[in-house]
Each structure stands twice: as C-alpha cells, then as structure tokens.
Amino acid sequence: xxxxxxxxxxxxxxxxxxxxxxxxxxxVSLPKHTRTLTYLLVQLSLLGCSLITVATHTMGxxxxxxxxxxxxxxxxxxxxxxxLSVSMMLVYSRSYLMARGLFTGEFLALVLFATLGMMVxxxxxxxxxxxxxxxxxxxxxxxxxxxxxxxxxxxxxAMKYFILGAMASGFLLYGMSxxxxxxxxxxxxxxxxxxxxGTAKVNLLVFGLAFLVAGLAFKLGAVPFHMWxxxxxxxxxxxxxxxxxxxxxxxxxAFVMRxxxxxxxxxxxxxxxxxxxxxxxxxxxxxxxAIAQTNLKRMFAYSTIAHMGFMLVGILSGSLxxxxxxxxYAVVYVLMSLGGFAMIMLLSREGFEADNxxxxxxxNQRSPWLxxxxxxxxxxMAGVPPTVGFYAKFSVLNAAVQAGHIxxxxxxxxxxxxxxxxxxxxxxxxxxxxxxxxxxxxIQPDSTLLISINGLAVLGLGILPGALMNxxxxxxxxxxxxx
Amino acid sequence: xxxxxxxxxxxIWLPIIFxxxxxxxxxxxxxxxxxxxxxxxxxxxxxxxxPLYTGFDRMTSAMQFVELxxxxxxxxxxxxxxxxxxxxxxxxxxxxxxxxxxVAGWVVxxxxxxxxxxxxxxxxxxxxxVFAALDAMLFYVFWEAMLIPMFLIIGxxxxxxxxxxxxxxxxxxxxxxxxxxxxxLYLYLHSGGSFSILDYHxxxxxxxxxxxxxxxFFFAFAVKVPMFPVHTWLPDAHVEAPTGGSVVLAAIMxxxxxxxxxxxxxxxxxxxxxxxxxxxxxxxxIAVVYIGLVALTQSDMKKLxxxxxxxxxxxxxxxxxxxxxxxxxxxxxQMISHGFVAGALFLCIxxxxxxxxxxxxxxxxxxVNTMPKFAAFFMLFAMANxxxxxxxxxxxxxxxxxxxxxxxxxxxxxxxxxxxxxxAYTLWMYKRVIFGAVANDHVKHxxxxxxxxxxxxxxxxxxxxxxxxxxxxxGEIMHASVNDLLVHLNTSKI
Numbered sequence: 001x002x003x004x005x006x007x008x009x010x011x012x013x014x015x016x017x018x019x020x021x022x023x024x025x026x027x028v029s030l031p032k033h034t035r036t037l038t039y040l041l042v043q044l045s046l047l048g049c050s051l052i053t054v055a056t057h058t059m060g061x062x063x064x065x066x067x068x069x070x071x072x073x074x075x076x077x078x079x080x081x082x083x084l085s086v087s088m089m090l091v092y093s094r095s096y097l098m099a100r101g102l103f104t105g106e107f108l109a110l111v112l113f114a115t116l117g118m119m120v121x122x123x124x125x126x127x128x129x130x131x132x133x134x135x136x137x138x139x140x141x142x143x144x145x146x147x148x149x150x151x152x153x154x155x156x157x158a159m160k161y162f163i164l165g166a167m168a169s170g171f172l173l174y175g176m177s178x179x180x181x182x183x184x185x186x187x188x189x190x191x192x193x194x195x196x197x198g199t200a201k202v203n204l205l206v207f208g209l210a211f212l213v214a215g216l217a218f219k220l221g222a223v224p225f226h227m228w229x230x231x232x233x234x235x236x237x238x239x240x241x242x243x244x245x246x247x248x249x250x251x252x253x254a255f256v257m258r259x260x261x262x263x264x265x266x267x268x269x270x271x272x273x274x275x276x277x278x279x280x281x282x283x284x285x286x287x288x289x290a291i292a293q294t295n296l297k298r299m300f301a302y303s304t305i306a307h308m309g310f311m312l313v314g315i316l317s318g319s320l321x322x323x324x325x326x327x328x329y330a331v332v333y334v335l336m337s338l339g340g341f342a343m344i345m346l347l348s349r350e351g352f353e354a355d356n357x358x359x360x361x362x363x364n365q366r367s368p369w370l371x372x373x374x375x376x377x378x379x380x381m382a383g384v385p386p387t388v389g390f391y392a393k394f395s396v397l398n399a400a401v402q403a404g405h406i407x408x409x410x411x412x413x414x415x416x417x418x419x420x421x422x423x424x425x426x427x428x429x430x431x432x433x434x435x436x437x438x439x440x441x442x443i444q445p446d447s448t449l450l451i452s453i454n455g456l457a458v459l460g461l462g463i464l465p466g467a468l469m470n471x472x473x474x475x476x477x478x479x480x481x482x483x
Numbered sequence: 484x485x486x487x488x489x490x491x492x493x494x495i496w497l498p499i500i501f502x503x504x505x506x507x508x509x510x511x512x513x514x515x516x517x518x519x520x521x522x523x524x525x526x527x528x529x530x531x532x533x534p535l536y537t538g539f540d541r542m543t544s545a546m547q548f549v550e551l552x553x554x555x556x557x558x559x560x561x562x563x564x565x566x567x568x569x570x571x572x573x574x575x576x577x578x579x580x581x582x583x584x585x586v587a588g589w590v591v592x593x594x595x596x597x598x599x600x601x602x603x604x605x606x607x608x609x610x611x612x613v614f615a616a617l618d619a620m621l622f623y624v625f626w627e628a629m630l631i632p633m634f635l636i637i638g639x640x641x642x643x644x645x646x647x648x649x650x651x652x653x654x655x656x657x658x659x660x661x662x663x664x665x666x667x668l669y670l671y672l673h674s675g676g677s678f679s680i681l682d683y684h685x686x687x688x689x690x691x692x693x694x695x696x697x698x699x700f701f702f703a704f705a706v707k708v709p710m711f712p713v714h715t716w717l718p719d720a721h722v723e724a725p726t727g728g729s730v731v732l733a734a735i736m737x738x739x740x741x742x743x744x745x746x747x748x749x750x751x752x753x754x755x756x757x758x759x760x761x762x763x764x765x766x767x768x769i770a771v772v773y774i775g776l777v778a779l780t781q782s783d784m785k786k787l788x789x790x791x792x793x794x795x796x797x798x799x800x801x802x803x804x805x806x807x808x809x810x811x812x813x814x815x816x817q818m819i820s821h822g823f824v825a826g827a828l829f830l831c832i833x834x835x836x837x838x839x840x841x842x843x844x845x846x847x848x849x850x851v852n853t854m855p856k857f858a859a860f861f862m863l864f865a866m867a868n869x870x871x872x873x874x875x876x877x878x879x880x881x882x883x884x885x886x887x888x889x890x891x892x893x894x895x896x897x898x899x900x901x902x903x904x905x906x907a908y909t910l911w912m913y914k915r916v917i918f919g920a921v922a923n924d925h926v927k928h929x930x931x932x933x934x935x936x937x938x939x940x941x942x943x944x945x946x947x948x949x950x951x952x953x954x955x956x957x958g959e960i961m962h963a964s965v966n967d968l969l970v971h972l973n974t975s976k977i
C-alpha cells in the first residue's frame with residue numbers, strides 16, 4: 001500500500017485544495033462579465049467533496065499525520081452539513097451579489113478557502129491543526145466582509161471583525177500555550193491522558209482554560225465577548241452575513257467539542273461553571289436586546305447570540321445527551337438561519353436592502369408563500385412546535401434537567417419566552433400589517449425552490465425529528481469513546 | 484380500531500389535509516372554491532368522528548380506539564392516541580363547531596377567505612389531537628401548534644386592537660406551556676424515560692415535587708381556562724377576534740384548559756390537588772362571583788359574554804376541586820353546555836355585528852321589531868346562559884351546586900349566586916338590545932336571519948334544549964371515566 005492511499009480520510013480536504021487552486025486559475029482566464037462557469041465549478045467542488053466524504057466514510061476512527069488529524073462520524077456528519085450549508089448560501093446569494101457587483105472570482109475562491117478552514121477545524125486532533133483551520137477560516141471571512149470596499153460600513157465592520165478576531169486568536173494561542181506548559185503536549189489525546197493521569201499542573205491548566213474559554217466565546221459570539229457580532233452582521237453585505245452566521249457555527253461547535261470535551265473532559269467542573277455564566281448572559285442580553293432592534297440583520301445578530309447561549313447549555317450539561325443535543329441545536333440553528341438571511345436577500349433588489357423590519361410588513365399580501373415560509377422559520381426560531389426549533393430547545397433542556405440544572409432551565413425557558421416576542425413581531429408584521437410597497441417580488445426559480453425546501457424542512461424535521469437526533473447522538477458518542 | 488381504519492388519526496389529519504387543500508386554492512379569486520372545499524372538509528370531519536360515538540364502549544374507563552406507533556425513538560416518544568368517555572365528547576363538540584364556524588363565516592369573511600377557512604380546519608385537527616393524545620410530548624406538540632392558527636385568526640381578521648390581543652393571547656399561553664414542558668421533563672426523568680400519560684398516572688411522586696408539578700400545570704391550564712388572576716387575555720382576545728374565532732375560543736379552546744386539569748394535574752398530582760384545593764376553590768368562587776359582577780358593568784356585548792364565560796368556567800373548576808361525582812359530572816356537563824351556549828351567543832352577536840358593525844349595547848334597542856326570529860333564538864340562548872331549567876345551562880350548574888353544598892354549604896351558596904348574577908347580566912343585556920323602541924336608523928334597516936343563519940341557530944337551539952331536557956346519554960358516556968378519575972384522586976401517590 002503506497003503512502004497516498006493511507007491518506008484517504010483526508011481526501012476531501014486535498015480535493016478541495018486542488019479545486020480552489022483550479023478555480024483561481026480558471027477564473028483569471030474567463031471573461032469579466034460572467035462568473036457562471038466559476039460558480040458551477042465551485043458547486044461542483046462542493047458536490048465532489050461530499051461524494052468523497054461519503055465514499056471515504058468508515059465506521060471507525062482514523063488518525064492521520066502523527067495524530068494531527070482525525071476522521072470520525074462527527075467530522076463526517078459536520079462536514080457534509082457544512083458543504084450543504086455553503087452550497088445553499090451560494091444559491092441564495094447569487095443574484096443578490098450579482099446585483100451589487102460582488103459576485104467575483106475572489107469571492108468564490110474565498111468561500112472555498114473558508115470551507116477548507118472549517119473542514120480542517122472539524123477534523124483537528126491537535127491544537128496546532130485546530131488553530132490553522134481557524135485562521136484559514138477567519139482570514140477568508142475578514143476578506144469577504146471587506147470585499148465591498150466602496151462601502152464605508154462594510155469596511156468598518158471588516159476592520160472591527162479583524163481586530164477583535166485577532167485578539168480572540170491571541171487569547172486562544174495564549175491558552176493553548178498554558179495547556180502545553182501544564183501537560184507537555186498539544187495533542188488532544190495526550191492532553192486528555194495527562195490530565196486524567198494527574199500529572200498536569202492544575203493551576204496552570206485552569207489558567208489556560210480560562211483563556212481558551214474566552215477565545216471560544218469570542219468566536220461563538222457569547223456575551224460578554226459579543227460586541228463584534230451585531231456590527232459585523234449589520235455592516236457586512238447580507239450574503240457574507242449569511243455565510244458568517246451559518247456554516248462556521250458548525251465548525252465552532254466541533255472546535256468546542258474537541259477542546260473542551262475531548263481534551264479537557266476531566267476539567268469539566270471548571271469549564272462548566274464558566275460556560276454557565278456565558279450561557280445565561282448570552283440568553284439574557286441576546287433576547288432582551290433583540291427586542292429593541294429595528295434592523296433585521298442586527299436582530300438576527302442578537303438572536304444568534306441567544307441561540308449560542310442555548311447551545312452552550314447543552315454542552316455544559318456535560319453528558320452524551322447534552323453534547324448530542326448541542327450538536328442537534330447547532331445543525332437546526334444553521335438550517336433556520338440560512339432561511340432567515342435568505343429571506344432578506346430575496347426581498348432585496350438592486351440598490352435596496354430589505355433589512356429593516358418594516359420591509360416585511362404585509363408580506364402575506366405580496367407573496368403568501370414567502371410569508372408562510374418566513375412564518376415557519378420564525379416559529380422555529382422561537383421554538384414553537386411543530387417546527388424543528390422546538391425539538392432543538394427541548395433536547396437541550398432535557399439534557400440540562402438530567403444534569404440537575406433546574407434553575408438554569410427555568411431561566412432558559414423564561415428567556416425563550418422573551419425571545420418569542422420579537423419573532424412573533426415579524427409574523428405580526430407579515431400577516432397583520434398593510435404592506436408599505438406593492439412592488440412585485442421577483443425571485444430566481446432556484447432560490448424559490450430552495451427557500452421552499454428550506455422552510456418545509458423546518459416543518460418536516462419538526463414532524464419527524466427522530467433520524468437527525470439519532471445521527472447527532474451517534475456522532476457525539478463515537479467521538480467520545482476514544483481511548 | 485373499529486371499521487378497520489384508525490379513526491382518531493383520521494379525525495386529526497383529515498381536517499388538516501383539507502385545510503392545506505383550501506390553502507392551495509390561493510387568493511380571493513377562488514373564494515367560492517375555497518368555501519366549498521372547507522365545507523366538504525368540515526362535514527367529512529364531523530362524519531368521521533361519529534363512529535367514535537356509536538362504537539364507544541360505555542362500560543369501561545380504559546382508553547379506546549388506541550393507536551400506538553414509535554415516533555421519536557431517541558426520547559421514547561410515541562404516536563399514541565386514545566380516548567375515554569371524557570375526551571370523546573370534546574372531539575365531537577370540536578368537529579361540530581368547526582362545521583358551524585365554516586358555515587357562519589360563509590359570506591361574512593370577504594378578505595383572504597382561503598386562509599381563514601384553512602386556519603379553522605387545521606386548528607380543528609390539532610385540537611382533536613390535543614384531546615386524543617396519550618403521549619405527553621404529542622399532547623404538547625398539538626397544544627402549542629394550535630396556538631399558531633388562533634394567533635393568525637385573531638390578528639388577521641380581528642377588530643381594531645387585534646394586534647395587541649393576538650400577541651397577548653400568544654405570549655400568555657406560551658408562558659404557561661413552557662412551564663408545563665419543564666414539568667413533563669421532570670416526569671420523564673422521574674418515570675425512568677417515559678412520556679406516556681397513562682404511565683404518569685401510576686407514578687409515585689413526593690408531595691413537594693407534586694406541588695411544583697401542580698403549579699407548573701396550573702400556569703399552563705389556568706391560563707387557557709382562564710382562571711381568575713390570569714384571565715385578562717380572554718376579554719381582549721374575544722373582543723378583537725372575528726365571530727368564528729370567538730366561537731372556537733369559547734366553545735373549544737377554554738375546554739382544552741379544563742381538560743388539562745382532569746387529564747394531567749389531578750391524576751398525576753392528586754395529593755397536591757387535595758393540598759391546594761382550598762386555593763383552587765377560592766379562585767373558582769372569585770371567578771364565579773367577582774367576574775359575574777364585572778360582566779354586569781360591560782357595555783360591549785362580546786366583552787360581556789367573555790366575562791360570563793370566565794364566570795361559567797369558574798363553575799367548572801369549582802366542580803373539579805370539590806372531588807365528588809356530582810361536581811365532576813356537573814363540571815363536564817357544564818363544559819359541554821357552555822360550549823354550545825357561549826358559541827351560540829357569540830354567533831348571535833356576530834349576526835348583529837354583521838348588520839350594524841357595532842358591538843356596543845347602546846347602539847342597539849328594539850331589535851325585536853326588525854328581527855323577530857333572531858330575537859326568539861337569542862332569547863333561548865340568553866336563558867340558557869342564565870341557567871334556566873330545561874336548557875342545557877341548568878343541568879351542569881345544578882349538579883355542581885349540589886356537589887358543592889355536600890362539601891361546604893357556603894361554597895354552594897356562593898356558587899348559587901351565579902343564578903342571580905348570570906340572569907342579571909344576560910337578561911339585562913337582552914332587554915337593552917332587543918326590547919324597547921327601535922333605537923336608530925341602523926336598527927331600523929336590520930333584516931332578519933337568512934336561511935343559512937337560521938339553520939345554524941336552529942341546530943344550536945335544538946342541541947341546547949336536548950341537552951337540558953335529556954342529559955342522560957352524556958352522563959352515561961362519561962360515567963365510567965369519571966369514576967375512574969375519582970379513584971385516582973382519592974388514592975395517595977406519595
């Protein structure tokens with residue numbers, strides 16, 4: 001067996017890297033006015049990646065490159081969902097970006113680079129790999145936000161994103177170096193073994209852990225490290241906001257799992273407390289501040305903060321049930337947020353952003369079907385059955401009750417009630433208010449189809465959520481049964 | 484599963500499928516088609532529930548027509564349906580009123596007809612689901628899902644202040660529901676991983692936990708009933724809702740809360756029910772007496788009937804928490820009777836509103852001169868609302884008062900005051916609206932009932948009289964289940 005064939009678990013990453021290079025080369029030689037070929041090539045790369053990921057899937061856990069890289073069920077599932085989410089984002093945002101002259105080869109290449117970064121993060125089994133993946137993702141995102149360079153708001157938010165992101169990376173690196181000092185390794189399994197064996201210096205570990213958690217909280221956008229989220233969400237072109245708000249959350253979930261759970265499970269008493277503070281603050285600040293927003297993108301930003309708080313509740317429960325529910329939550333959140341941002345882009349036209357709440361007034365009279373889809377998405381975000389958002393909240397709460405965090409559960413419930421208000425307000429505007437403009441809504445057929453599938457999936461998964469739940473539970477279980 | 488098909492599933496999903504079909508007819512150009520499909524759906528929806536009555540075994544308190552399938556295996560949640568003598572009646576009541584609402588909204592609703600009819604049909608299926616669910620999560624899903632169509636009904640077709648009312652309605656109920664969810668999660672853990680309601684009935688729970696569970700359920704169900712301190716959403720919702728919405732709210736939605744008490748609170752936490760019965764009785768009596776007095780001062784007819792509903796529902800909760808057979812059966816009869824009577828009264832107000840576009844009592848007077856047939860029907864329903872013997876209103880109230888007197892004379896005394904107040908506010912309103920000289924030009928130009936309206940009124944009038952004169956069949960159906968419930972209540976589960 002030659003060396004290359006032993007690398008099969010990483011074929012998807014290699015394939016993508018080749019494809020990005022190809023995209024860059026091909027794009028230069030294409031005429032300026034159309035990017036259709038590049039676009040198709042990008043979609044094809046994502047499709048190819050998913051086929052490879054499925055084909056190289058094994059039931060076992062494979063380690064590669066001296067334990068730097070891991071391929072398990074969780075990584076495969078999260079990667080597949082990442083491809084899906086990136087591909088959906090491209091379909092939704094194509095005409096929006098074209099109308100603004102942002103649909104360029106650079107954008108498409110950056111999307112693929114960011115995807116590669118996420119894949120590396122998801123499959124990382126060493127702090128160095130994690131960090132490399134994170135930086136590939138983050139640098140691509142900074143550039144994407146800045147792509148609209150004649151817009152002062154976008155440039156400002158790119159700057160903000162970059163500075164705060166760099167600071168968070170600094171925190172993470174500092175934390176990682178502390179952990180290295182305490183355990184003598186950057187390898188996740190070795191760290192875990194060293195902590196469990198009692199050879200690590202606990203003071204140093206806790207010190208490093210605090211920095212790691214702060215860095216993670218920055219990346220997730222948990223309060224009090226959330227300041228960048230509303231500004232970046234608001235300032236970036238909606239397509240970029242959608243990208244930042246969706247697939248990277250899956251990678252961030254993997255990131256949290258690898259660092260906190262796989263490497264530092266024995267330190268749970270310490271990190272669970274930190275996460276609890278973050279979770280409660282995020283749910284409180286996110287839900288309450290979202291009420292005061294008049295800009296839909298800002299509102300989604302605060303709602304993201306609240307959702308991340310909810311996801312943290314699942315993780316801090318510290319059980320298989322809890323991790324599984326957090327993963328389910330992350331997946332469901334990505335599905336809902338894709339639909340939510342898509343709706344803003346679909347209602348936008350050339351030179352007009354439909355990102356104010358009032359732009360949704362009377363949508364039911366202008367387009368009943370779109371209004372119905374948006375209603376499903378909003379009820380799902382609010383966690384009302386029979387939509388899938390309810391099961392996401394339900395499974396997280398169930399895990400928290402099992403872990404005995406009753407006051408936390410009561411708080412989570414009360415904050416979701418507050419959250420329900422601002423989602424309902426959108427439904428109210430769409431159904432109860434008169435439209436402010438009667439302009440015809442024109443949408444590409446592929447986007448119409450996709451938003452219908454997206455909305456109906458929220459309902460369909462709500463009626464039959466069992467399969468997805470089982471997949472999440474199984475993924476988490478396998479990645480935790482490591483020696 | 485008599486007749487070879489899953490009756491309960493059909494009763495739930497058939498209206499929902501028809502609702503989606505109606506929705507598919509699109510905008511108001513196709514309104515006649517939407518109405519027709521809705522009518523067919525409502526009639527079929529009623530017909531498929533009839534075998535539940537004819538095939539029902541009156542001798543047993545066990546669940547009948549049971550369906551059991553796996554649903555979400557990860558949490559051991561099942562698609563588990565079944566009915567006993569209590570829930571069966573409400574499924575029939577619900578399917579019946581869906582038909583009434585579709586007919587009543589036939590010409591009155593002019594904008595977004597398809598969405599209006601679809602919302603009612605879908606809601607009807609979901610409410611059947613609430614009454615038939617034997618799995619706590621299935622119950623919860625139906626329970627929450629039915630809020631969505633009601634929210635839209637109030638908000639889209641309601642009166643001037645509809646947005647406020649719709650949001651208030653939704654958030655009030657959501658708060659209660661979320662606490663109920665926490666209680667379910669506790670029970671799920673405590674029972675070792677089961678969501679079956681019947682398993683919960685057998686569960687032993689320490690008293691302090693029972694009290695917390697009872698309180699969580701109380702928030703969910705008391706808001707829906709609604710009981711005294713959490714009733715304020717109802718007058719707003721009723722006043723702003725379109726006629727059909729008010730009818731469904733009064734006839735069905737309020738019963739769902741009371742049903743929750745007898746399906747969940749009382750059998751799962753019987754010791755807590757006994758321990759807190761004093762509070763519950765006090766709240767019920769406050770509802771009966773105080774809200775009755777509040778109703779007396781209303782100038783808006785819908786608000787008056789809404790307050791009268793709260794007062795009558797106070798009777799129902801009083802009947803539950805005196806823990807004897809008279810009270811329980813009286814309360815159940817009262818629930819069904821109130822469904823018919825309040826539903827009919829809202830329809831009567833709707834009939835007048837369609838002609839004059841006002842609900843204020845002062846805008847009317849002397850309606851009998853222009854609408855004699857209507858006045859006669861209205862008279863019957865007003866009498867039934869004040870509990871006249873021979874109408875359905877009397878039977879339930881009488882049994883509850885009798886049960887209350889057995890426990891404590893003063894409970895019965897306070898409850899009986901409703902016969903005075905109820906008659907006062909209903910008949911006084913009737914007098915001001917119907918009798919006297921013709922008040923203004925609007926009233927002068929009112930035309931009497933159309934044949935469609937006449938038919939609806941006649942059906943309701945016959946039901947009210949039949950229940951009042953011969954309530955025995957209803958009693959027979961619920962008897963076994965009520966006895967079983969009382970046994971549960973009187974065994975300690977600590």
